[in-house]
Every structure is written in structure tokens, then in C-alpha cells.
Amino acid sequence: MTKDKLYTISELxxxxxxxxxxxxxxxxxxxxxxxxxxxxTKQRSYTNRERRRLKMILRGKKLGFSLQQIKEMIDxxxxxxxxxxxxxxxxxxxxxxINEINEQILQxxxxxxxxxxxxxxxxxxxxxxxxxxKGG
Amino acid sequence: MTKDKLYTISELxxxxxxxxxxxxxxxxxxxxxxxxxxxxTKQRSYTNRERRRLKMILRGKKLGFSLQQIKEMIDxxxxxxxxxxxxxxxxxxxxxxINEINEQILQxxxxxxxxxxxxxxxxxxxxxxxxxxKGG
DNA sequence: CTTCTAGTTGACGTTAACGTTATCTTAATT
DNA sequence: AATTAAGATAACGTTAACGTCAACTAGAAG
Numbered sequence: 214m215t216k217d218k219l220y221t222i223s224e225l226x227x228x229x230x231x232x233x234x235x236x237x238x239x240x241x242x243x244x245x246x247x248x249x250x251x252x253x254t255k256q257r258s259y260t261n262r263e264r265r266r267l268k269m270i271l272r273g274k275k276l277g278f279s280l281q282q283i284k285e286m287i288d289x290x291x292x293x294x295x296x297x298x299x300x301x302x303x304x305x306x307x308x309x310x311i312n313e314i315n316e317q318i319l320q321x322x323x324x325x326x327x328x329x330x331x332x333x334x335x336x337x338x339x340x341x342x343x344x345x346x347k348g349g
Numbered sequence: 350m351t352k353d354k355l356y357t358i359s360e361l362x363x364x365x366x367x368x369x370x371x372x373x374x375x376x377x378x379x380x381x382x383x384x385x386x387x388x389x390t391k392q393r394s395y396t397n398r399e400r401r402r403l404k405m406i407l408r409g410k411k412l413g414f415s416l417q418q419i420k421e422m423i424d425x426x427x428x429x430x431x432x433x434x435x436x437x438x439x440x441x442x443x444x445x446x447i448n449e450i451n452e453q454i455l456q457x458x459x460x461x462x463x464x465x466x467x468x469x470x471x472x473x474x475x476x477x478x479x480x481x482x483k484g485g
Numbered sequence: 486c487t488t489c490t491a492g493t494t495g496a497c498g499t500t501a502a503c504g505t506t507a508t509c510t511t512a513a514t515t
Numbered sequence: 516a517a518t519t520a521a522g523a524t525a526a527c528g529t530t531a532a533c534g535t536c537a538a539c540t541a542g543a544a545g
Contacts (some may be wrong), residue, residue, distance in 0.1 A: 214407075215525075220493075221491080222491090223492085225368070232534080233491095233492085234532095234533065234534065234535085235532080235533065235534095237493095237494095238533060242532095245371070251541095251542090252539075253495080253541065253542090254492065254541050254542075255493055255494090255540085255541090256491080256492055256493075256541090257435055257492085257493090259490090259540080270455060272460065273460075275413070275453070275456060276413060276453060276456055276457060276460065277412060277413010278413065279531075279532095280532075281531090282506085289464075289467075290467060304471075304472070304473070307464050307465075307467065307468045308468075311464055311465065311480060312462055314460060314461045314464075315375075315456050315461070316513070317411075317412065317457055318454055318457050318458065318461075320408060320411060320412055321412060321450050321453055321454050321457070322454065323408075324408065324409075324450060325447055325450045328422075328425075328443050328446055328447055329443075329447065330445075331425075331426060332366075332440060332443045335439070335440075336440070339532065344379065349490080357521085357522085358521090358522075359521070359522080364497095368503080368504080369521095369522085370502095370503065370504065370505085371502080371504095371525090373524095374502065374503060378502095389510090389511065389512090390509090390510075390511050390512075390513090390521090390522070391510085391522080391523055391524090392523075393522085393523090394519080415501075416501075416502075417500095439520080464536055465496065484502090
């Protein structure tokens with residue numbers, strides 16, 4: 214399969230516009246894995262799977278989650294649960310996250326409304342109190 | 350008017366379940382102001398206006414914004430613009446923020462979809478691979 | 486062989502956002 | 516007068532998420 218493409222650390226770094234240091238750090242704290250390092254050079258190589266993980270990490274960051282929170286979420290995707298107990302816990306965790314996200318979306322929408330209504334009031338206010346009243 | 354209610358630092362802290370230290374810190378970096386401190390004791394007292402600001406700060410934090418970003422947004426609310434140039438800049442800034450927020454909402458919705466579809470696939474998968482195959 | 490490039494492993498430095506501790510003051514209680 | 520409570524300032528400590536620098540290595544290029 215053509216899925217076997219491997220990336221060097223700087224390829225990934227360039228791809229996502231981050232530093233190699235960041236990628237090493239993510240690996241350091243167990244968020245990425247570089248298996249099959251070249252034995253002689255010890256150079257890391259990443260699979261498409263890791264590339265996807267990195268993408269998720271960065272998305273999480275953009276959304277304001279800490280790396281620890283992101284780690285938990287990603288681990289969620291990759292846990293292969295054993296007992297019913299664990300299954301339940303995972304579903305529960307997913308539901309929690311969904312609720313958190315819904316809450317965040319709500320708050321963002323409120324913030325947005327605030328900014329919009331501020332903008333409108335502000336624009337109207339300026340039309341009335343401006344010295345150069347041009348357009349009605 | 351009854352709007353003159355003043356809050357002590359620990360009142361606000363209790364109200365929002367944060368530490369007094371945090372409030373002092375927000376003031377330290379210019380996100381809050383405590384005017385009219387009691388001359389003898391130097392104790393801070395906050396107006397309703399500051400209470401609202403604090404609320405906004407905490408909302409921003411929950412949304413993953415840095416204090417600096419929040420400061421910019423709050424300043425937006427309280428700028429009294431002078432020239433047309435400044436007006437334009439403010440409107441522009443507001444629009445930028447709105448776009449950022451829209452983007453964040455989109456990403457959050459995608460993340461949510463991901464989690465939901467994961468949950469569903471996962472639940473189905475378990476129905477099939479479980480020892481107790483009930484529904485086919 | 487030397488130089489350059491891309492990577493490695495430490496290890497110390499940095500910033501944000503507070504926590505914590507020490508020392509001091511004022512007002513209220515006892 | 517002594518204690519307690521609430522607050523103040525000053526300053527050092529802490530954690531996350533890297534940045535930066537030093538010293539080393541393997542392979543490619545001249």
C-alpha cells in the first residue's frame with residue numbers, strides 16, 4: 214500500500230508550521246510516537262497515523278485545550294476497551310466532552326452576539342453623534 | 350441610585366470562585382481598576398462595572414483566550430474613538446474577532462461531530478463483536 | 486579530509502498566570 | 516493591651532509549553 218509514507222520531523226514541522234522542538238516535546242510527553250527510528254542516525258520518522266494525531270493536537274490547541282486535555286481525548290480515540298465497565302466509562306467520557314463542547318459553543322455564540330450588538334450600537338451611536346453626518 | 354454598590358476583593362473572589370490573588374493580578378496587568386481605595390486601609394473596592402469586566406475576563410478564559418487577548422477585546426468595548434480612522438480600526442477589529450469566533454465555533458462543531466461519530470461507530474462495533482449478539 | 490546539513494540528546498532559559506509565604510497595617514473584638 | 520480578621524505589598528516559587536544553546540553524530544557534497 215501507499216499508506217507507508219514516512220515523514221521526517223522537519224517535514225511535519227513545515228507541514229504544520231510549527232517547530233521541530235514542539236514535535237519532540239509532544240513525543241516527550243507521550244502524545245506522539247516515532248517507531249522504527251533509523252538505527253544508526255536515531256532519526257525519528259512518523260507515519261500517517263502520527264501525522265493525523267499531530268493534526269488533532271494542533272486543532273485542540275487552537276480551541277484552547279491544554280495538551281493534557283487533548284491527550285485524554287486522543288487516547289479516547291485509540292483505546293481498545295476490554296470490559297463493559299471500561300466501555301461505559303468511555304461513552305461517559307465522550308458524553309462529557311460533548312457537553313463541554315456544547316457549552317463552549319454556546320458561550321462563543323454569546324460572545325459573538327455581544328460583539329455584534331456592540332458593533333451595531335456603536336455604528337448607530339456614531340452616525341448620530343458624528344460631526345460629519347453624511348448618510349442616513 | 351442603587352448602582353453604587355461596591356465590592357471588596359474577597360466578595361468578588363467568592364462570587365466567581367477565584368482567588369483574591371487572581372483579582373490583584375488582573376489589576377496588576379491593567380485589566381481591572383480599583384478606584385477610590387479607602388485612604389487609610391488602602392483596601393480595594395470594585396464597582397459593578399469592574400464586576401462585569403471580571404465576568405468577561407472569566408468567560409474569555411473559559412473559551413481559551415489568553416489574558417492579553419481578552420484585554421484587547423474588553424478594551425474594544427470601552428474605547429471612545431476620536432477620529433474616523435480609529436472608528437474604522439475598531440470596526441475592523443470587531444469583524445476580525447467575529448471571524449475568529451466563527452472559525453472556532455466551526456472547529457468545535459467538527460470536533461463534536463468527530464466524537465459523536467466515534468461514539469456511534471464504537472457502539473455499533475461493540476454490538477457486533479460482543480459475545481451477546483442480540484440484534485442483527 | 487573538511488564542511489555542511491539534518492538530526493540527536495541534554496539541560497538551562499522564558500513567559501503566562503497565578504500560588505505561596507513573609508511582613509505590615511488597620512479595624513474590630515475580647 | 517492583645518488577639519483576630521481582612522486586607523496590603525513584596526518577592527520568590529511553580530507549571531505548561533515550548534525556545535535556545537551546546538556538544539555530538541551520520542551521511543552527503545565538494
